[in-house]
Amino acid sequence: MDGTIERPPLGSLSAAAPEPLAASAVPPRQLADAAAPKPAYPPAAPLPTQPGPKGLRFDFNEGCRIVAPESDDPWRVRISDLDTSNILYETELKAGRVSSTKRYYVRFRIEVWQQGEPLLRHDYSAAGQPVLINFPIGTLGDTLGWFPYAVKFRDKHKCRLTCAMAERLIPLFQPNYPDIEFVEHAGVATERYYATYSIGLFFDDRDCVFQPTDFRHVGLHRTAGYILGVDPAEEPPRIALADESRPIAEPYVCIAVQSTTQSKCWNNPLGWHEITRFLKEHGYRVVCIDQKPVHGAGIVWNHIPHGVEDETGDRPLQERARWLRHADFFVGLSSGLAWLAWSVGTPVVMISGFTHPTNEFATPYRIINYHACNSCWNDPRHRFDHHDFLWCPRHANTSRQFECTRLITPEQVKQVIRTIPGFGRLAARG
Numbered sequence: 001m002d003g004t005i006e007r008p009p010l011g012s013l014s015a016a017a018p019e020p021l022a023a024s025a026v027p028p029r030q031l032a033d034a035a036a037p038k039p040a041y042p043p044a045a046p047l048p049t050q051p052g053p054k055g056l057r058f059d060f061n062e063g064c065r066i067v068a069p070e071s072d073d074p075w076r077v078r079i080s081d082l083d084t085s086n087i088l089y090e091t092e093l094k095a096g097r098v099s100s101t102k103r104y105y106v107r108f109r110i111e112v113w114q115q116g117e118p119l120l121r122h123d124y125s126a127a128g129q130p131v132l133i134n135f136p137i138g139t140l141g142d143t144l145g146w147f148p149y150a151v152k153f154r155d156k157h158k159c160r161l162t163c164a165m166a167e168r169l170i171p172l173f174q175p176n177y178p179d180i181e182f183v184e185h186a187g188v189a190t191e192r193y194y195a196t197y198s199i200g201l202f203f204d205d206r207d208c209v210f211q212p213t214d215f216r217h218v219g220l221h222r223t224a225g226y227i228l229g230v231d232p233a234e235e236p237p238r239i240a241l242a243d244e245s246r247p248i249a250e251p252y253v254c255i256a257v258q259s260t261t262q263s264k265c266w267n268n269p270l271g272w273h274e275i276t277r278f279l280k281e282h283g284y285r286v287v288c289i290d291q292k293p294v295h296g297a298g299i300v301w302n303h304i305p306h307g308v309e310d311e312t313g314d315r316p317l318q319e320r321a322r323w324l325r326h327a328d329f330f331v332g333l334s335s336g337l338a339w340l341a342w343s344v345g346t347p348v349v350m351i352s353g354f355t356h357p358t359n360e361f362a363t364p365y366r367i368i369n370y371h372a373c374n375s376c377w378n379d380p381r382h383r384f385d386h387h388d389f390l391w392c393p394r395h396a397n398t399s400r401q402f403e404c405t406r407l408i409t410p411e412q413v414k415q416v417i418r419t420i421p422g423f424g425r426l427a428a429r430g
Helices: 028-033 141-157 167-176 223-228 271-281 317-326 336-343 410-417 425-429
Strands: 004-006 057-061 065-068 075-081 086-093 096-099 108-114 117-123 130-134 160-164 181-183 195-198 252-255 285-288 294-297 300-303 330-332 348-351
Touching: 065 075, 065 108, 086 096, 130 141, 141 160, 141 167, 141 223, 141 336, 167 181, 167 317, 252 271, 252 317, 271 285, 271 410, 317 336, 330 336, 336 348, 348 410
Parallel strands: 057 195, 130 160, 130 195, 160 181, 252 285, 252 330, 330 348
Antiparallel strands: 004 096, 057 065, 065 096, 075 086, 075 108, 108 117, 294 300
């Protein structure tokens, strides 16, 4: 059975208060146990937003929800999946709330009877309806990868779409998507919406409540396609630039060497220095566009390579996108700036060993060394710890720690760069 029932106190006509939505990484009860200061997404309106006969209310915010008021005669409530023809849940109650277990997109049918008389039969249809899709704040690459699936959802259902996301990301999308409303989480009016879906990485969702399949199996970005029930084929978003001009006249390459955890970094001690020298020998200016010139924790700190042009700093993302759009190519990690380069159509050389190549967007210049330990991020047996900067679940505190990128050699990266069309033409000309 796929549903739950909650009964309010005798005489109550309001719905039982819903649980807060899951964080981007954990289901709601675990979030509560972790004493998070606030929900990762705006909670749905306490009362379902759609009116029905005899005081019934329903909606598709946080799954399928039906509230039945106190009545002398019991209500019979059924929730079905129209696409699979499965009855997901059926119950009788005097009063209370019935909710589907699943919180991702399902084409639900709601049916309610009283004394054998059909009172409500509603088939999910988002056409012309206000729908909210939540994206967690604090993530750049994830939102860039997920947003195109929200666009696919709008196009498929012809709904009036609102996307809630971090304020700093909105200017990247808003000018090119005038038919979508963009809001910060604080600006969400939850009582407006017919349906709500929240996109995230649900690490501990063993019962697949928030996602139909584990994101580690299908890829970080494609999980949004599964959650929203649209084609999971990847597609970059259309990024808007405040300034379309080229930042420097000479040919240049952008690099980014920093990330939020050491396992994402290129841990070969000579790697970035060798690649910087290699690119400059071939006539390119090398521009580092990381947010920070130095980043790390404890006794491990990463510095931008000697000899690069320092364009680090806490700058608008549209400025970063401008640098990337005009670069000959980008060399970086499995990080937000790689996703931004992909979004603006710049060739991406991605150095990553802790993720499997299916985790990110397709690029012919993806670099991984299968002779080393690899792909722990995509292994469901290992729960990623956002708070452990030195996370290495298989070889922590051993001589093999971070070998997934430490054993990616500068020569391997150079060989891949040489395959980029047009590479070397500047050195040959000189």
